[in-house]
Amino acid sequence: MKHSFQEHLQRLLGNKLLLKINDNRSTMLSVKWEPDCTKVSLHRIFLDAPGNVMEVLACYLSQKKDSVPKEVRNYIEESLKTLDYSHKVDRSELYTTGDCFDLEELYDQVNHEYFSGSLNLLITWFGKKRVSKSQRSRLTLGLFHDQLKLIKVNRFLDTQTIPEFLVSFVIYHEMLHHVCPSYVDAKGTHRIHTKEFKAKEEKFRYFDAVQQWMGENQNALFD
Ligand SMILES: [Zn+2]
Incomplete structure (x- = not known):
């Protein structure tokens, strides 16, 4: 060959x-x-x-x-x-248990409710639980590593003041990145959150609650 x-x-x-x-x-x-x-x-x-x-x-x-x-x-x-490099992920480096939320548990719920349990992705916390005010404006709630099939959720969400539906929503959003892949349009723009993606995102059961919570608490989170 x-x-x-x-x-x-x-x-x-x-x-x-x-x-x-x-x-x-x-x-x-x-x-x-x-x-x-x-x-x-x-x-x-x-x-x-x-x-x-x-x-x-x-x-x-x-x-x-x-x-x-x-x-x-x-x-x-x-x-x-x-490409799938998920076999190269060191599973002993994945942390799913938190102080307030268990990512594995939430992931399983979301997978069951929205994808009939069909997705097979890895998940872990990343980052620090406490972040200084100056760092907060640049915070990413979640990430999805395509080739590693790995979802990462920011550990600063693992606290009592964060509602569970928000953490589930971050997980759901990252799962959608796997379901609705990005593409390059005719003008060469890389489209990540596509129309299809956004339509699916709105199907989240607590979508309105998430929007409302973000609207009311975004300053407390990010400023
Ligand atoms: Zn995204």
Whole structure:
């Protein structure tokens, strides 16, 4: 597989090629143009790339351009969505039990109620329980790591003054990132909270209560 792939790229490139196929999460494509050869590290996603992407890639590799062509970037972006590195997550580093909320329990409830228990994602607390006022304006309530299939909920929510429905909503929001993947529109804008996403978000049972609570307490949380 790798051999014929290299031959194929070599033929398109018409230059000496030193190819490495990698399987790490950060290097999708890296190139070093040297006088006598081109050194390339490609993520394994390129082993399945269609012909037109390969041609654009070969053209890029042979011309020493500054920016990666759009077709190649789109291909990387699409492929990233299908990558699953969840097996690389060290489960002993996931913390779900909190002082007030058990993330696993809330996740299971949300998964059951909205997704018929079909989602299989990891979840953990992250960050510090106490944050200074100056840090609060930059706080992220939750995160979703696509390739790790991992939801992270900010630990500062693990306190008595936070209603349970808010924590459940943060979890639900991050789960929707898995269900409604982002995309790049025709103008090249990366759309993350899509129309479909927002419509689904409103289906949350306590959506109005969340909005109201945020409206009344956002200052206390974030200022
Ligand atoms: Zn989001």
